[in-house]
Amino acid sequence: MAEFIEIKNLHFSYGKEESKQQDDVLCGVDLTVRKGEYVAILGRNGSGKSTLAKLLNLVIDDLENASGEILVDGVNILSDDMTEDMAFELRKKVGMVFQNPDNQLVATVVEEDVAFGPENLGLDPKEIRRRVDEALDTVGMSEFAKREPHRLSGGQKQRVAIAGVIAMMPDCIIFDESTAMLDPVGRKDIVATMEKLNREHGITVLTITHYMEEAVRADRVVVLNHGKIAIEGTPEQVFSDAGALRAAGLELPQCAQLIEELIKSGMSIKECGITPEDCARIILLAGGATCQ
Amino acid sequence: MKNIALGQYYPARSPLHRMDPRIKLIIAVLYIVAAFLCKNLLGFALLAASVVLLVILSRVPLKTVLGSLKMVVFILVLTVAINIFLTKEEGAEPLWSFWIFEVYTKGLYSALFIALRILSMIIGTCMLLTYTTTPIALTDALERLLSPLRHLKLPVHEFSMMMSIALRFIPTIMEEAEKIMAAQKARGAGFTEGNLIKRIKSLIPILIPLFASVFRRAFELATAMTCRCYRGGDGRTRMTTMRMHAMDIIVLIVSVAALAGIVSCNYWNIGYTL
Ligand SMILES: Nc1ncnc2c1ncn2[C@@H]1O[C@H](COP(=O)(O)OP(=O)(O)OP(=O)(O)O)[C@@H](O)[C@H]1O
Numbered sequence: 001m002a003e004f005i006e007i008k009n010l011h012f013s014y015g016k017e018e019s020k021q022q023d024d025v026l027c028g029v030d031l032t033v034r035k036g037e038y039v040a041i042l043g044r045n046g047s048g049k050s051t052l053a054k055l056l057n058l059v060i061d062d063l064e065n066a067s068g069e070i071l072v073d074g075v076n077i078l079s080d081d082m083t084e085d086m087a088f089e090l091r092k093k094v095g096m097v098f099q100n101p102d103n104q105l106v107a108t109v110v111e112e113d114v115a116f117g118p119e120n121l122g123l124d125p126k127e128i129r130r131r132v133d134e135a136l137d138t139v140g141m142s143e144f145a146k147r148e149p150h151r152l153s154g155g156q157k158q159r160v161a162i163a164g165v166i167a168m169m170p171d172c173i174i175f176d177e178s179t180a181m182l183d184p185v186g187r188k189d190i191v192a193t194m195e196k197l198n199r200e201h202g203i204t205v206l207t208i209t210h211y212m213e214e215a216v217r218a219d220r221v222v223v224l225n226h227g228k229i230a231i232e233g234t235p236e237q238v239f240s241d242a243g244a245l246r247a248a249g250l251e252l253p254q255c256a257q258l259i260e261e262l263i264k265s266g267m268s269i270k271e272c273g274i275t276p277e278d279c280a281r282i283i284l285l286a287g288g289a290t291c292q
Numbered sequence: 293m294k295n296i297a298l299g300q301y302y303p304a305r306s307p308l309h310r311m312d313p314r315i316k317l318i319i320a321v322l323y324i325v326a327a328f329l330c331k332n333l334l335g336f337a338l339l340a341a342s343v344v345l346l347v348i349l350s351r352v353p354l355k356t357v358l359g360s361l362k363m364v365v366f367i368l369v370l371t372v373a374i375n376i377f378l379t380k381e382e383g384a385e386p387l388w389s390f391w392i393f394e395v396y397t398k399g400l401y402s403a404l405f406i407a408l409r410i411l412s413m414i415i416g417t418c419m420l421l422t423y424t425t426t427p428i429a430l431t432d433a434l435e436r437l438l439s440p441l442r443h444l445k446l447p448v449h450e451f452s453m454m455m456s457i458a459l460r461f462i463p464t465i466m467e468e469a470e471k472i473m474a475a476q477k478a479r480g481a482g483f484t485e486g487n488l489i490k491r492i493k494s495l496i497p498i499l500i501p502l503f504a505s506v507f508r509r510a511f512e513l514a515t516a517m518t519c520r521c522y523r524g525g526d527g528r529t530r531m532t533t534m535r536m537h538a539m540d541i542i543v544l545i546v547s548v549a550a551l552a553g554i555v556s557c558n559y560w561n562i563g564y565t566l
């Protein structure tokens with residue numbers, strides 16, 4: 001698979017160059033994301049996740065403080081000859097969904113809001129209509145097309161926000177804690193939508209989250225700590241190293257914690273399980289063995 | 293609070309609701325001009341008839357229509373009183389006099405006409421605009437009508453974007469204000485006691501957090517809009533195209549003709565003039 005995003009030795013800090021006191025928010029990030037990949041980014045509060053996401057869309061203050069390279073689809077978006085038009089092209093390719101759905105919706109009618117992005121692209125009204133209907137269908141919100149956003153639930157609003165990004169047909173969507181304000185059902189819905197976009201529509205997904213259970217479902221997990229990549233690998237690899245995770249200020253997923261406790265209390269388990277299904281199978285196997 | 297209604301839009305299916313909002317806007321302007329230009333009985337008869345016609349066409353219940361007049365009753369009574377008591381007619385017998393007040397026939401007529409003018413202007417524009425057109429359709433129509441002015445560097449698109457974002461966020465911010473109020477009440481703040489100054493002061497603990505939150509929202513929204521490729525009105529298309537139907541054109545022509553009629557009545561003094 002081809003590389004879609006390539007970040008090389010990225011440094012970034014907020015504030016003016018002279019009056020800068022604090023450490024760099026990002027210090028030497030190297031990260032490659034292939035086309036069609038599903039990557040989860042983890043990290044404690046303030047580790048620089050949102051900063052990284054905003055840099056990928058060039059929507060950040062003090063952009064001149066960034067050094068290193070970010071190649072998106074082969075274009076270095078940090079280079080000096082990056083124009084407004086090129087930034088526009090970039091945002092067409094990489095969409096963003098944020099945490100608070102209320103602050104992302106612009107229009108007073110759901111379908112008008114979904115149309116906002118395509119309208120900005122200057123598409124033909126018929127094409128916009130087609131994309132809006134399709135996007136609302138993808139997130140399962142077709143029946144709410146004529147509703148007012150402020151009368152929807154949080155999860156529904158977030159799905160509308162996602163539809164607004166899908167309608168622009170980006171190659172990649174970045175979710176910055178898009179499930180943080182939702183209840184478990186709403187969260188499940190959104191995660192299912194992300195997976196669907198990734199598996200069925202081939203969209204590259206980068207999801208920033210504090211929920212380990214969400215990260216477990218990704219192809220690859222990247223853990224940021226103090227502006228550096230601390231751990232990187234498949235969920236199995238990342239969640240098998242509890243020590244490293246704790247050093248980065250994170251916890252194991254609940255299933256892995258359970259297995260860990262079981263091992264501590266003397267159960268003979270050799271594998272590590274990170275999904276509830278794995279976990280159940282492992283316990284059944286081990287339990288079956290000890291019972292007999 | 294979630295059910296807060298903005299403006300006075302009355303949802304219904306009527307010929308007026310179906311009309312192109314741009315045409316409604318133009319007709320409303322023509323209507324106000326006509327109401328001002330009216331000078332004689334024929335003109336006022338036409339004006340009154342058109343108000344009745346608009347109310348019937350809009351299918352808005354009479355009670356709702358009259359309800360909207362509550363706000364202007366005071367102004368109406370005041371102007372009528374001024375016209376009745378303070379109009380002087382040279383060389384005519386007063387109908388009735390008391391102290392410095394004298395009532396003449398002319399005063400009665402001008403009071404009647406001014407009342408008709410105000411009433412028809414308010415009911416007419418309400419029927420055409422606020423009752424039968426959603427605020428968002430109105431802003432949209434205004435943007436499309438005024439869009440030629442952008443060549444004069446007037447921020448037409450920006451203005452309408454501002455309006456529609458305001459309309460989108462008013463319910464959200466109202467909800468937030470309620471939450472903050474509840475939070476401050478829980479800390480022992482009272483908003484209903486004391487004199488006016490005290491009450492205004494007690495609003496400060498609500499307004500400051502509210503402003504802080506509104507600014508935070510504004511920044512987040514701006515970022516989200518940029519991410520969705522927003523860069524102003526240039527090169528932007530719209531999903532919904534406003535369509536003018538034959539009916540809209542006919543109504544427009546009739547209205548222009550009516551206005552021309554009123555102007556020519558004035559000019560040639562047709563109809564009973566005072
Ligand atoms: N606009 C800003 N100006 C100055 N400093 C900022 C700004 N935004 C973030 N920071 C700082 O940069 C650091 C990284 O912030 P960032 O928002 O990227 O963290 P994060 O990993 O997204 O955290 P969280 O999990 O809380 O969302 C923090 O120390 C924060 O204080």
Ligand SMILES: [Mg+2]
Binds near residue numbers: 049050051176177
């Ligand atoms: Mg963040």
